[in-house]
Amino acid sequence: MTNIATETRSVVVEREISYPPEKIWRALTQPHLIAEWLMKNDFKLAVGHRFNLRGDWGGVLDCEVLAVEPNRTLSYTWNFAHDDATYNLKSVVTFTLTPTATGARLRMEQAGFGPDQKQAFGGANTGWRQFFAKLEQVLARPE
Amino acid sequence: MTNIATETRSVVVEREISYPPEKIWRALTQPHLIAEWLMKNDFKLAVGHRFNLRGDWGGVLDCEVLAVEPNRTLSYTWNFAHDDATYNLKSVVTFTLTPTATGARLRMEQAGFGPDQKQAFGGANTGWRQFFAKLEQVLARPE
Numbered sequence: 001m002t003n004i005a006t007e008t009r010s011v012v013v014e015r016e017i018s019y020p021p022e023k024i025w026r027a028l029t030q031p032h033l034i035a036e037w038l039m040k041n042d043f044k045l046a047v048g049h050r051f052n053l054r055g056d057w058g059g060v061l062d063c064e065v066l067a068v069e070p071n072r073t074l075s076y077t078w079n080f081a082h083d084d085a086t087y088n089l090k091s092v093v094t095f096t097l098t099p100t101a102t103g104a105r106l107r108m109e110q111a112g113f114g115p116d117q118k119q120a121f122g123g124a125n126t127g128w129r130q131f132f133a134k135l136e137q138v139l140a141r142p143e
Numbered sequence: 144m145t146n147i148a149t150e151t152r153s154v155v156v157e158r159e160i161s162y163p164p165e166k167i168w169r170a171l172t173q174p175h176l177i178a179e180w181l182m183k184n185d186f187k188l189a190v191g192h193r194f195n196l197r198g199d200w201g202g203v204l205d206c207e208v209l210a211v212e213p214n215r216t217l218s219y220t221w222n223f224a225h226d227d228a229t230y231n232l233k234s235v236v237t238f239t240l241t242p243t244a245t246g247a248r249l250r251m252e253q254a255g256f257g258p259d260q261k262q263a264f265g266g267a268n269t270g271w272r273q274f275f276a277k278l279e280q281v282l283a284r285p286e
Contacts, residue, residue, distance in 0.1 A: 056266040057182070057196075057266065060223070080203070087203040120197075123199040124199065126199050
């Protein structure tokens with residue numbers, strides 16, 4: 001037996017980054033840095049904190065911090081409410097940092113795309129690659 | 144007497160472009176070109192057509208074509224539904240093309256930002272400049 005209703009897909013993006021986890025962690029958790037590579041926000045590093053990510057075109061995501069393990073794991077909901085089920089997204093984004101010999105491996109998984117949410121899934125696949133490119137620019141900049 | 148409740152602000156962006164109005168019009172009205180500089184969409188050039196603009200991060204705008212005057216004027220709603228009035232946006236985007244000696248002037252006005260929607264207004268101001276930069280890249284590309 002399979003339960004199709006609970007089947008979801010994840011977008012996963014991984015990067016080997018030549019900076020230590022602590023530096024990447026700051027870019028993932030400081031609101032003014034998040035604004036530079038992801039979106040404007042009222043993020044706070046506290047489990048249970050509710051915040052919004054705000055796109056420049058008027059769109060808004062509803063988020064809540066789920067898990068924090070400094071310099072290792074950050075997880076938050078990434079929800080978008082819409083009347084059309086195809087667009088109504090309830091997802092969880094999890095960043096995982098693993099130290100390497102030359103810096104860190106950063107893994108992002110966005111989980112929760114339904115079988116009928118192909119457009120959102122495809123968009124996230126593209127979007128996260130763009131976000132990560134901007135993140136690497138922010139990291140490369142002198143502090 | 145003033146009626147503060149009906150006071151709204153507009154974002155206006157204008158560009159002098161060295162291509163004829165007809166070429167710019169195509170970029171404003173052909174779905175695969177709109178997708179390149181603005182967002183993925185199911186746009187059709189027909190008054191009354193309802194469509195969505197879809198951001199890569201899962202967000203969606205609800206739109207409807209209001210006015211079409213080929214090579215001159217295109218107008219559509221640009222609405223974002225959200226429980227929080229600060230984010231709940233009902234706006235109208237109007238593109239106006241005017242022929243010039245060297246090509247065309249393109250004017251975009253997004254009207255309808257409420258006095259309490261400073262973030263959306265500021266975001267649109269930034270966003271449209273980015274969209275227009277991408278539009279000019281699309282126009283500059285060999286056809």
